[in-house]
Amino acid sequence: MSSPKRLAQLLSAHNTRPLFDSLEAFLFDCDGVIWKGDKLIHGVPQTLDFLRSKGKKLVFVTNNSTKSRRQYAIKFQSLGLSVTEDEIFSSSFAAAMYLKVNNFPQQNKVYVIGGEGIIEELQLAGYTGLGGPEDGEKRVQLKSNFLFEHDKTVGAVVVGLDPDINYYKLQYGTLCIRENPGCLFIATNRDAVGHMTDLQEWPGAGCMVGAMCGSTEKEPIVVGKPSTFMMEFLLKKFQIDTSKMCMVGDRLDTDILFGHNAGCKTLLVLSGVTTQSTLQDPSNNIQPDYYTSKISDILELLGQ
Amino acid sequence: MSSPKRLAQLLSAHNTRPLFDSLEAFLFDCDGVIWKGDKLIHGVPQTLDFLRSKGKKLVFVTNNSTKSRRQYAIKFQSLGLSVTEDEIFSSSFAAAMYLKVNNFPQQNKVYVIGGEGIIEELQLAGYTGLGGPEDGEKRVQLKSNFLFEHDKTVGAVVVGLDPDINYYKLQYGTLCIRENPGCLFIATNRDAVGHMTDLQEWPGAGCMVGAMCGSTEKEPIVVGKPSTFMMEFLLKKFQIDTSKMCMVGDRLDTDILFGHNAGCKTLLVLSGVTTQSTLQDPSNNIQPDYYTSKISDILELLGQ
Incomplete structure (x- = not known):
């Protein structure tokens, strides 16, 4: 018999504040969380601005290897988001870093x-x-x-x-x-x-x-998610305990599993590839700590 | 503890005659057994002629799906071998037959x-x-x-x-x-x-x-080797007990495994992708009943 799964909690006005206060850093997947194709997801700029204003570290961790970090920074800028290269961890960078550390x-x-x-x-x-x-x-x-x-x-x-x-x-x-x-x-x-x-x-x-x-x-x-290879760099760079980080993503088998593997809190957003029915299907064995429809829900639930 | 492997016997003047007499049909892989690319392997025409003259059924079972049986018959003819379409079982044919029987x-x-x-x-x-x-x-x-x-x-x-x-x-x-x-x-x-x-x-x-x-x-x-799907057709067509068939091939993980799975005798030839050292390496778990350098060795060992 397998042990009972701890089911994901819907993010609410009740649980968002204690979660928010316990965190020092947010790790975001990009596609399905920040944008979809070339379109920004609703409320993203305000959410990122708010998190920065409260002193939270922001990191963008993407499995998409088609761009370098420099090319990603340009994409963020083209969408009106000010994100710097050293906040971006792409799997293309991870591949090069794997060779370097070895x-x-x-x-x-x-x-x-x-x-x-x-x-x-x-x-x-x-x-x-x-x-x-x-x-x-x-x-x-x-x-x-x-x-x-x-x-x-x-x-x-x-x-x-x-x-x-x-x-x-x-x-x-x-x-x-x-x-x-x-x-x-x-x-x-x-x-x-x-x-x-x-x-x-x-x-x-x-x-x-x-x-x-x-x-x-x-x-x-x-080297990309759900492998925790990139976490080594994140930890060296930010010196934050993984329990004070929250991985925010739209995929169970990469983002949420990565968060679990690394010992982070995990938040699934339904703005990408995963639907609520997939999350709640009995065949799904990967449960995030929390789920919500999109990242700007955080603002709303904190009364901002 | 795993059971000891029964090691392949080198085909010899001593064991070839009893093997030959016990068989009613030879199943040949093509690439690495009959030809290599567009070149016939030494002694093939004489060997096939001899086997036919002794009343053995010949079947050609190939995983190569790029050709149909008709196109294979043309290839055999271009190399001077008279083989008919209904002696050929290619994985392209197997795919179509899988749909048909289902x-x-x-x-x-x-x-x-x-x-x-x-x-x-x-x-x-x-x-x-x-x-x-x-x-x-x-x-x-x-x-x-x-x-x-x-x-x-x-x-x-x-x-x-x-x-x-x-x-x-x-x-x-x-x-x-x-x-x-x-x-x-x-x-x-x-x-x-x-x-x-x-x-x-x-x-x-x-x-x-x-x-x-x-x-x-x-x-x-x-549907191709080592799956025994094609064996259904062979058995219906030739009505020969699988213990009276010998699968002759150059690959351990397709040809010899297919022969084992089907209950045939198996003969590995070293004229294709497998070397003697691969066969005899302790990591190899697939042992044919017999091995030899090429199919025309049969003629020589029978004193023909």
């Missing part, structure tokens, strides 16, 4: 199945990324006597969301992992699907990572 | 991530295949207000090796499986890699299947 040699190259954001974060960390967008239009020749060559100095393959996925990249990454001794296989994240456009969901990084698992027969090191 | 409605469509062989076998079985090669050059537009439409009458997605894999096909197949109620997810096979060219290995159907598992969070029905 003393990955700078003379070794990194093959990228994914977007420009990963290439840029690798460069900022002093590494040379191959592949990425520049291999998007490459095609292979499956004919006799053709040998597909790959760089033997590649010591890691980083796989993230890649809408330009093709057989050339899959063969390149597979050869590196199968044939270059000790080559690392790093996944930015394994989200099954995501809102690549505002109207529907599309295959996420979990799709490209699954392809590479299938051809290499290996499992990746995951 | 009374899949003919008015429902089938979306294909894979080659022309699957589309052709579906047509021969009376089904309408969408996708496949004709979606190879299609691209998606990840922009605001763009809605990717899919056919709501698709009731099955068949995934095989697809060197023209792209995000369009992945999104199409993912939408069908996630959104069309009861839509089947069928994999021709899950081979990690294969000799798509004679000089090296390339990602196999396991790569495309892994991608779809990643985005749909579902596991497929596998």
Whole structure:
């Protein structure tokens, strides 16, 4: 028999104040929490301004690897939000930091199945990324006597969301992992699907990572949520006890699980991919501490 | 404690005659057994002629789904081997037969991530295949207000090796499986890699299947080896006890496992992807009954 699940509490006028007072930092997922596609979610600017005015630290933790932190800061600014690069923790940054903290040699190259954001974060960390967008239009020749060559100095393959996925990249990454001794296989994240456009969901990084698992027969090191790898950096940077942090997200299996894994409080918002019926379905084993429809509910419930 | 493994015996002048006399049918894998890429393996024509002259039934069971049985018969002929369509069991044929024996409605469509062989076998079985090669050059537009439409009458997605894999096909197949109620997810096979060219290995159907598992969070029905689905047809057709059949292949995890699962004798040949050291490595848990370097060794060991 499994132990009874502690069910999520709806955020209310009664429980919001004690929660708010106990917290020093808010960790926000972006897509489905701050914005949806290119559209800001209602009440976000006022909520972020209020939290800052009360001295709360704000951190943005996103599994989306298509952008670098610099590119994310530009996106925040374009939506009228003043967020700085060092408040942003993207899985593209996490991939580069994973290599750095593990003393990955700078003379070794990194093959990228994914977007420009990963290439840029690798460069900022002093590494040379191959592949990425520049291999998007490459095609292979499956004919006799053709040998597909790959760089033997590649010591890691980083796989993230890649809408330009093709057989050339899959063969390149597979050869590196199968044939270059000790080559690392790093996944930015394994989200099954995501809102690549505002109207529907599309295959996420979990799709490209699954392809590479299938051809290499290996499992990746995951650096994005729900892995707590990024939490190491957050803790060093902010020196705040995890029990005084609240992870706010729209996904149970990444955001809320990440919060649980890290020992944070957790708040699910229903402004993204998760519905109330999914949350309350008996098959769901991941319960946040609290849930509410959108982050600006905090303002309202505190009487602001 | 696990039970001790019964190690494979090297085929010899001593054990070949009793094995040969006990068998009524030989089931051959093709790639790495009959040919490698477009090159016939040494001694194959004489061996097949000899087996036929002694009244042995020959069956060719391949996981490669890129061709239909008709296209395989043409390949055999082009290499100077007279093999008929009804001696060939490809995973493309198996996918179509799986739908047929499960009374899949003919008015429902089938979306294909894979080659022309699957589309052709579906047509021969009376089904309408969408996708496949004709979606190879299609691209998606990840922009605001763009809605990717899919056919709501698709009731099955068949995934095989697809060197023209792209995000369009992945999104199409993912939408069908996630959104069309009861839509089947069928994999021709899950081979990690294969000799798509004679000089090296390339990602196999396991790569495309892994991608779809990643985005749909579902596991497929596998119809190729090591699944014994095709064995139903073989048994109906040939009325031979499986203990009088020998599965001859170059892969432990598909061919030899298929033979074991079906209750056949098994013979591993070292003319394909498996080396003697892989076979004899302590980490290998799949032992054939016999092994030898290539199928023509049978002739030599019988003194022909």
